[in-house]
Amino acid sequence: MTEKFLPVQDYLPDSGTYELLPFKFEPVGADEVILTNLTGEFLYLKREKLDSLVSHRLAPSDADYRALRARHFIRQPNDRATLDLLALKTRTRLSRLANFTNLHLFVVTLRCDHACHYCQVSRQSEDRQSFDMSEETADRALDLVFRSPNPAIKIEFQGGEPLLNFPLVRYVVEKAEQRNRVERRDLQFVVATTLSMVTDEILEFCRVHGIHISTSLDGPEDLHNRNRPRPGRDSHRKFTDGLKKARDVLGYDAVSAVMTTSPASLPRAREIVDEYIEHGFDSIFLRPLSPYGFAIKTKSYQAYDAGSWLEFYRAGMDYIIDLNKRGVRFVEHYSSVILKKMLTNDDPMFVDLMSPCGAGISAVVFNYDGDVYASDESRMLNEMGDATFKLGNVHSDSYRDIFASDALLSVLEDSFASSAPMCSDCAFEPWCGADPVFHHATQGDILGRKPESEFCKRMMGMIRYLLDVMRADPQAKSIFMTWVNS
Amino acid sequence: MLTLSGSALETGLTAPALFRLTTVPDLPAPLRAQRAFLMRGLGDVPEGYPHYLVFDRDPIPANGAAFTRLDEKFAYLSDDDIVHLSPHGHVRTLFRSASNHNSILLTEQCNNYCLMCSQPPKRKDDRWIVDEVRQLVPMMPRTTKSLGITGGEPTLFGDDFLDIIRLCKSWLPTTALHVLSNGRSFADVGFARNYAAVDHPALTVGIPVYSDDPSRHDYVVQEKGAFDETIRGILNLKRFGQRVEIRVVVHKQTFERLPELAEFIARNLVFVDHVALMGLEMMGFTRANLDALWIDPIEYRDELSAAVAVLRAYRIPVSVYNHQLCLINPDVGIAYVKSISDWKNEYVPECDGCARRDECGGFFSSGVKHGYSPSIKPFPHRHPAVD
Numbered sequence: 064m065t066e067k068f069l070p071v072q073d074y075l076p077d078s079g080t081y082e083l084l085p086f087k088f089e090p091v092g093a094d095e096v097i098l099t100n101l102t103g104e105f106l107y108l109k110r111e112k113l114d115s116l117v118s119h120r121l122a123p124s125d126a127d128y129r130a131l132r133a134r135h136f137i138r139q140p141n142d143r144a145t146l147d148l149l150a151l152k153t154r155t156r157l158s159r160l161a162n163f164t165n166l167h168l169f170v171v172t173l174r175c176d177h178a179c180h181y182c183q184v185s186r187q188s189e190d191r192q193s194f195d196m197s198e199e200t201a202d203r204a205l206d207l208v209f210r211s212p213n214p215a216i217k218i219e220f221q222g223g224e225p226l227l228n229f230p231l232v233r234y235v236v237e238k239a240e241q242r243n244r245v246e247r248r249d250l251q252f253v254v255a256t257t258l259s260m261v262t263d264e265i266l267e268f269c270r271v272h273g274i275h276i277s278t279s280l281d282g283p284e285d286l287h288n289r290n291r292p293r294p295g296r297d298s299h300r301k302f303t304d305g306l307k308k309a310r311d312v313l314g315y316d317a318v319s320a321v322m323t324t325s326p327a328s329l330p331r332a333r334e335i336v337d338e339y340i341e342h343g344f345d346s347i348f349l350r351p352l353s354p355y356g357f358a359i360k361t362k363s364y365q366a367y368d369a370g371s372w373l374e375f376y377r378a379g380m381d382y383i384i385d386l387n388k389r390g391v392r393f394v395e396h397y398s399s400v401i402l403k404k405m406l407t408n409d410d411p412m413f414v415d416l417m418s419p420c421g422a423g424i425s426a427v428v429f430n431y432d433g434d435v436y437a438s439d440e441s442r443m444l445n446e447m448g449d450a451t452f453k454l455g456n457v458h459s460d461s462y463r464d465i466f467a468s469d470a471l472l473s474v475l476e477d478s479f480a481s482s483a484p485m486c487s488d489c490a491f492e493p494w495c496g497a498d499p500v501f502h503h504a505t506q507g508d509i510l511g512r513k514p515e516s517e518f519c520k521r522m523m524g525m526i527r528y529l530l531d532v533m534r535a536d537p538q539a540k541s542i543f544m545t546w547v548n549s
Numbered sequence: 550m551l552t553l554s555g556s557a558l559e560t561g562l563t564a565p566a567l568f569r570l571t572t573v574p575d576l577p578a579p580l581r582a583q584r585a586f587l588m589r590g591l592g593d594v595p596e597g598y599p600h601y602l603v604f605d606r607d608p609i610p611a612n613g614a615a616f617t618r619l620d621e622k623f624a625y626l627s628d629d630d631i632v633h634l635s636p637h638g639h640v641r642t643l644f645r646s647a648s649n650h651n652s653i654l655l656t657e658q659c660n661n662y663c664l665m666c667s668q669p670p671k672r673k674d675d676r677w678i679v680d681e682v683r684q685l686v687p688m689m690p691r692t693t694k695s696l697g698i699t700g701g702e703p704t705l706f707g708d709d710f711l712d713i714i715r716l717c718k719s720w721l722p723t724t725a726l727h728v729l730s731n732g733r734s735f736a737d738v739g740f741a742r743n744y745a746a747v748d749h750p751a752l753t754v755g756i757p758v759y760s761d762d763p764s765r766h767d768y769v770v771q772e773k774g775a776f777d778e779t780i781r782g783i784l785n786l787k788r789f790g791q792r793v794e795i796r797v798v799v800h801k802q803t804f805e806r807l808p809e810l811a812e813f814i815a816r817n818l819v820f821v822d823h824v825a826l827m828g829l830e831m832m833g834f835t836r837a838n839l840d841a842l843w844i845d846p847i848e849y850r851d852e853l854s855a856a857v858a859v860l861r862a863y864r865i866p867v868s869v870y871n872h873q874l875c876l877i878n879p880d881v882g883i884a885y886v887k888s889i890s891d892w893k894n895e896y897v898p899e900c901d902g903c904a905r906r907d908e909c910g911g912f913f914s915s916g917v918k919h920g921y922s923p924s925i926k927p928f929p930h931r932h933p934a935v936d
């Protein structure tokens with residue numbers, strides 16, 4: 064090296080001059096910790112390095128020092144870009160909150176041809192008047208929908224079985240499109256249906272109006288039929304026929320499926336994934352069952368705890384990772400939500416994994432009778448006689464009454480995980496969220512006592528699983544990186 | 550290698566001048582006044598050109614007009630090329646119409662002092678270049694596809710630099726402009742805003758980032774605090790919607806944290822428009838610092854793979870330049886660009902019989918001359934070659 068160039072040591076900062084930036088840590092194994100910062104970046108450190116770090120003794124020549132500075136856990140007093148980047152990433156993470164409500168759920172009827180054990184709300188009634196949404200109610204709900212400042216508006220039709228009240232679906236779609244000629248929002252429609260009653264006419268309407276279908280598939284035929292009893296015990300066959308028809312008319316990408324994990328599903332993670340692959344899906348949502356509602360009330364159906372669900376989740380994920388390694392691209396959505404927050408600055412704003420919680424922010428529910436709820440779970444809770452999360456009614460309350468109601472604002476205020484007891488110190492908090500409805504239902508407290516919370520147990524389990532996998536298996540980490548950017 | 554700068558055999562010029570060349574003898578008179586006529590061998594000498602270029606032993610224009618005589622090193626000159634001629638017989642080719650890689654060197658001064666600089670900076674005040682460029686840009690063919698602006702650090706000229714960009718926008722509105730800068734000047738929000746305000750329709754700035762570790766970057770560019778300014782510069786440019794390319798030269802001082810750098814970009818600068826991962830060129834300071842810089846690319850092929858995989862996963866367009874195909878892992882192929890120089894791709898004796906020579910960028914001529922990887926290994930043909 065020629066004289067006029069200085070050696071690398073000359074560019075290292077002076078010892079002990081660094082500043083700590085906000086971070087939290089959590090033990091990993093006996094002698095290590097994982098550090099996270101407020102934008103969800105993380106790294107591992109030996110415990111003794113953590114001690115040096117916080118007592119400003121970590122040497123600038125230390126490899127850990129370099130990593131900590133590069134990932135914005137520390138900075139030199141002159142590092143201005145560090146703060147600019149942290150601010151930018153934080154803003155990016157929270158930017159979607161400002162858009163306010165995106166997803167508007169219309170419960171167009173409670174009637175259903177299925178009698179699923181875990182369903183909290185459906186009715187087998189033939190009585191149209193009592194359980195169907197009326198045009199008048201829909202009009203009022205649409206008034207509120209277009210009050211949302213969000214440039215993107217998604218209207219999802221739910222039930223019961225929304226196809227049982229398809230005339231109202233048509234009505235809402237046409238009305239919304241009409242209004243949107245002036246509003247010019249990015250307007251999308253989804254119908255959540257088992258597809259058992261789908262007709263060519265319905266599909267044609269969906270095609271013309273670009274409506275997507277979200278359907279249900281719980282697993283192999285016996286499991287699916289057991290979870291979803293209907294007269295004739297043919298739910299799975301109806302699904303298969305309906306799926307083919309829907310894809311023929313609407314196109315492959317317009318049809319997705321959701322899965323509910325019943326206790327009978329727990330030992331069958333692989334088979335469930337295989338069932339999804341067999342039907343040509345390239346993703347699954349390993350969704351845990353809400354531990355309240357009809358399932359508990361009837362006692363006939365035992366729910367399960369976080370531990371058993373995690374076993375199911377891990378088995379499913381192990382298999383899914385293996386599939387991806389063999390070249391079959393297949394995504395698990397629940398993990399993706401968490402991974403997105405670990406590996407990018409984007410918060411996908413998934414209702415249960417947001418802070419503050421997504422109640423009213425990411426989704427709002429218009430029930431058949433005009434009642435407005437903060438989430439689907441809130442509506443189920445109301446069915447059990449608990450109206451805590453009922454925000455109002457489209458017939459009697461204004462937009463302001465509903466979206467500035469105490470019922471909503473206090474939930475939002477109480478659901479900032481970063482200020483919740485235990486969560487505020489938890490290193491996993493940037494990746495986690497708040498589920499006030501769940502904690503209210505199970506513990507009678509919106510904030511929840513996290514040491515006893517099944518939600519917390521589940522989140523910790525998932526997060527530790529994902530961290531371990533990424534650390535032990537770089538190939539799996541690469542696969543996750545493609546998931547979070549798709 | 551082309552000789553872009555050299556001496557004429559003789560010249561009749563009395564003052565320095567820029568000339569756009571033509572070989573067309575019957576241009577309309579008004580255009581003749583703006584061109585120098587490039588004579589090739591015998592033939593009638595058309596009248597009315599202010600200057601003539603002749604080669605070697607060719608006869609001089611019989612009409613007694615001023616001429617400059619060049620040797621065969623300049624034989625590549627052709628229609629619409631632009632040269633600068635001085636009364637002392639100095640010849641500089643400033644623009645070659647046959648090339649897609651023309652660039653304007655705006656200054657040789659720089660506020661960095663990179664270990665591997667191919668154009669070692671000089672302290673001397675060379676602001677005169679700006680005036681020459683002001684003359685040059687309007688002379689360039691309006692059909693020019695792309696043009697580079699390099700240095701040194703071209704932004705050091707501040708408003709004059711912005712003027713040149715503006716001039717390019719006015720005279721060459723459909724020419725894609727590529728600025729090479731260390732980005733530090735753009736840490737000044739006002740400067741970044743003014744740059745954006747030029748509103749050039751096809752402008753990209755290429756900015757080197759050598760590490761996610763500030764001290765490592767500062768060491769490579771030999772300037773404390775450079776990393777911080779460069780990153781803030783990139784942020785300002787993107788804030789104002791400017792196109793930014795990140796350029797990484799991979800060598801012994803940068804290869805180790807290449808995957809971490811890719812993750813840093815994915816996490817912090819995901820909005821950049823392109824990342825270029827480039828092999829070392831045996832030019833300028835590199836040869837002085839060879840021990841500190843040289844590493845056989847085959848030894849960092851896994852780091853290169855990891856970096857490409859991360860950037861691709863985050864959907865950041867990435868290209869690998871200046872590498873030999875036989876030294877990279879197959880998974881880098883998707884980002885591989887067969888491009889070394891605008892002149893010609895050069896190969897070494899080891900390449901003989903390589904089945905993928907057509908896809909391979911080969912070597913810089915500096916590499917062929919001053920050393921290259923001992924691991925070059927031709928790809929075998931699937932079937933034994935007949936003959």
Ligand code: SF4
Binds near residue numbers: 490495496520522
């Ligand atoms: S719920 Fe549990 S895992 Fe999530 S942030 Fe709170 S303490 Fe951490």
Ligand code: SF4
Binds near residue numbers: 876
């Ligand atoms: S042997 Fe030569 S031509 Fe073939 S890939 Fe290697 S460098 Fe390229």
